[in-house]
Amino acid sequence: MPEGHSVHRIARQFARNFVGKRIGVSSPQGRFVDGAAMLDGHTMTDARTVGKQMFLEFDNGLWLRVHLGLYGAWDFAGDIRVDATVASANGRMGQTGMRGTGDAVLDSAGENSLRSIGAPRLTRLRMAENEKISVEPDGFPPDPIGQVRVRLLGTDVVADLRGPTACEVLDPLQVQAAMDRLGPDPMLDDSPAAEDRFVEVVRKKPTPIGRLLMDQSVVSGIGNVYRAELLFRAGLNPYAPGKSLSDEQARALWRDWAYLLKIGVATGQMMTMDGLSDAAHRRAMKRRADRHWVYKREGLPCRVCGTHITLEEMAARKLYWCPKCQA
Incomplete structure (x- = not known):
């Protein structure tokens, strides 16, 4: 399960690459269709983390709350800006994190100690706990692969969420109540x-x-x-x-x-x-x-x-x- 440092880094990734942009929200898997429709086409205005939970705010006053749990992770693709640079990066964040395509410094487990956000793996996608697949997408946006609960799509960046413990749309009062419990x-x-x-x-x-x-x-x-x-x-x-x-x-x-x-x-x-x-x-x-x-x-x-x-x-x-x- 991602610990607090990983989720904070994922929120920073959203702040750098998604906040301020109009986002298409969909549910390729089909399990979050109603929630996606409430956020689709709105601009992301904030990305916050409290411990292991992340809250993404949109300009209609609604928030997407995500708790990755044991198996959840985000896959990012497109012109992902990592740290102070802009690079074409395709990677995974969450249970295992993000791996950029630049001159990363990786440890023996594939963890990027300098430029990654999260706790990275060498593989981009984990379809299941025991199935790891490396995929380089052809064109943008790449087709969703596997059971993608939520896709967040900007003009040049995309984030796919799979396997979260919690994924729901909340209003501001509900967000505050969730944060107050932590x-x-x-x-x-x-x-x-x-x-x-x-x-x-x-x-x-x-x-x-x-x-x-x-x-x-x-x-x-x-x-x-x-x-x-x-x-x-x-x-x-x-x-x-x-x-x-x-x-x-x-x-x-x-x-x-x-x-x-x-x-x-x-x-x-x-x-x-x-x-x-x-x-x-x-x-x-x-x-x-x-x-x-x-x-x-x-x-x-x-x-x-x-x-x-x-x-x-x-x-x-x-x-x-x-x-x-x-x-």
Whole structure:
């Protein structure tokens, strides 16, 4: 599932390439025909993200809310402007992200650490979880491929959405209600008030901190990778009740999340290791295995104490942690 940094980067992609343009909205799959008709032909006026949810506003006052979930992703094609440049780019964003056709720097998993937005793959299209196809479209716009729930088409850019957990049209009051249900997102609000909100909720809950960090009503954007890495960096046992954390520990968690999230948005990668030499940093940018303290390192020695990293299950998600450093 895309974590907060990816969705923020996808929203920036829409802001650069779609906001201010009249957009044709359709549902090639046929499952979103009524919603598409409400937005078709209107100008996109805003693109926002709160945690893992994205909200696209149109000039008729309606919004498209999208939650990619486990399998959702956006495919982009056309004259996609990435960062400060304009290039012909065809790529995928969401579960796996975007791959441009320019002089990208890719890691061994196909992740573009410099110019990508999202968490990229080498393939442009994923028809199913176990079926990956690379396609270069012939002409513009390319034909929809697979089960495209929503197509957003401008004069020179197109975005296809497939497999989202949520996709709906909302009015402004409904958008505000949806946002109000979400916890604070430090990319939107890194103020003392946002920090206080997080700390207050965490410190009154008997729920394990490992579950609270994944609760989007407590804090927005944290997924399995960031959860494991934040807790290791803080030296916190994932099973410790939230209310057992000191004020200082809770505030440090929030500030570290703000810090790591900004790195993720800037680079497109979940880089969670600090203090690396130049050579080690280059290795980490090329290989995910060198990028994290505990995530997906079950059975391997802890990078700090040598104890084998443990893999367990918490709330139906994989939990990676060091029983000694996080005791």
